[in-house]
Amino acid sequence: MRHSFPFSPDPALKFGCGRYRQEERLLENCAEEVARFGRRPLFVCDATSRSIAWEKVSASLHAAGMEPRLLVHDGFCNLDDAQARADEGALDGIDVVIGCGGGVVIDFAKCLADLAGALVVAMPTSSAQCCAFTPIAVCYTREGRYFKTALFRREIAAALLDMTVLSRQPRRLLVAGALDAMAKKIEIEFWNALDGSGSAGGPAVLPHGRARSAARAGLAPVRIAELVADFIYEDLDRDLDAAVADLSKGEPTPVLRDVVFSSIVGAGIVSGISGGKRQTALAHRFYFFMRARHPARAASLTHGELVAIGLVLQLAYYGRFGEAEALAARLRGWGLAASMSDLGLPHDEADADACFDFLAATREMKAAGEAALPRLRQALPILF
Numbered sequence: 001m002r003h004s005f006p007f008s009p010d011p012a013l014k015f016g017c018g019r020y021r022q023e024e025r026l027l028e029n030c031a032e033e034v035a036r037f038g039r040r041p042l043f044v045c046d047a048t049s050r051s052i053a054w055e056k057v058s059a060s061l062h063a064a065g066m067e068p069r070l071l072v073h074d075g076f077c078n079l080d081d082a083q084a085r086a087d088e089g090a091l092d093g094i095d096v097v098i099g100c101g102g103g104v105v106i107d108f109a110k111c112l113a114d115l116a117g118a119l120v121v122a123m124p125t126s127s128a129q130c131c132a133f134t135p136i137a138v139c140y141t142r143e144g145r146y147f148k149t150a151l152f153r154r155e156i157a158a159a160l161l162d163m164t165v166l167s168r169q170p171r172r173l174l175v176a177g178a179l180d181a182m183a184k185k186i187e188i189e190f191w192n193a194l195d196g197s198g199s200a201g202g203p204a205v206l207p208h209g210r211a212r213s214a215a216r217a218g219l220a221p222v223r224i225a226e227l228v229a230d231f232i233y234e235d236l237d238r239d240l241d242a243a244v245a246d247l248s249k250g251e252p253t254p255v256l257r258d259v260v261f262s263s264i265v266g267a268g269i270v271s272g273i274s275g276g277k278r279q280t281a282l283a284h285r286f287y288f289f290m291r292a293r294h295p296a297r298a299a300s301l302t303h304g305e306l307v308a309i310g311l312v313l314q315l316a317y318y319g320r321f322g323e324a325e326a327l328a329a330r331l332r333g334w335g336l337a338a339s340m341s342d343l344g345l346p347h348d349e350a351d352a353d354a355c356f357d358f359l360a361a362t363r364e365m366k367a368a369g370e371a372a373l374p375r376l377r378q379a380l381p382i383l384f
Contacts, residue, residue, distance in 0.1 A: 010151050017268075020159050026161065032064075036157075036158070037158065041096045042069045044073060044109040050072055052100075052125050073105060081108070099122050101125050102128060102302070107137035110136075121160060123159075124159070126169040128174075128180075129177055130177075133267075135152040136149055137150045144298065163257060166260055169247070176336070178243075179304055180308070184271075185230055240259060244334060285310065285364060
């Protein structure tokens, strides 16, 4: 019988991974942590993360008497590929899966661990996403189109962040992770507006997303998530330029440590404590639009890079065009795209219409109602 991956929501809130360490030279000293969860590890990576980490990790594990297996996966996080690996026997006898690399690899490692009934140790080689902290995996077809999001039964056992590696990550990955985390606050505002006025983007939108109303009674987890999201936004907005500059030093400065922490842990806490509710809106839906309409181009970009472009749209949707243009300028200054033209993609009226139709059909815009659609139409030219 083929495995049934867990797609249904789990009623239990998951606040993050079991153990978290963020230190220098952690890859070559990882055996102590891995051994907490198993003695028969499978190391899952792609070609890039193999060159960065495999030699160091395998040496540490061998020195502790473990014989790690190696599985290199350069495709998408695809459930058929995961099942095929299991059918080939790649998971036989495995009790802990180490996912090392970016979001796609770590999510694929979660799928393999679920098949094997094993625990997951995440070793991200960039801070471009919070996947190392959360028990979900975004799954795609083999061609790179979004398929489903799997919600796993177990939390990540441990996240091991080697700051020696993360202090040398590409600039675009550091920025992508920070913008993905910052989007939480701006997208939460979308739902707060619905509580206050019934029209997302209307007068009830507050700068810090802390509106209170009777409609929001009983949402203590969401309110706590808002406070965390506010803190993350303010800190990353203030510190990101300095952290980008510190990458040139190739060493983990205090500000760089903080930006990495907020990007991975902060964003993961917001998602976990809110149960994944009320903390995504147009910025993340633009990501899904890109995956559906331009899968080849989207595959060349990280999740956070696409969400960052969507965040420009989100701000314009609120009517905050000055902020949207300022963010677009910052993105371009960091070397990231901020529009369809920047991406080298079609950006005429027909393409804007396709994006409008996609976004108008999302649950977020349906919740906002017909009255919000003209606001969406007015915002789209900032990208097209």
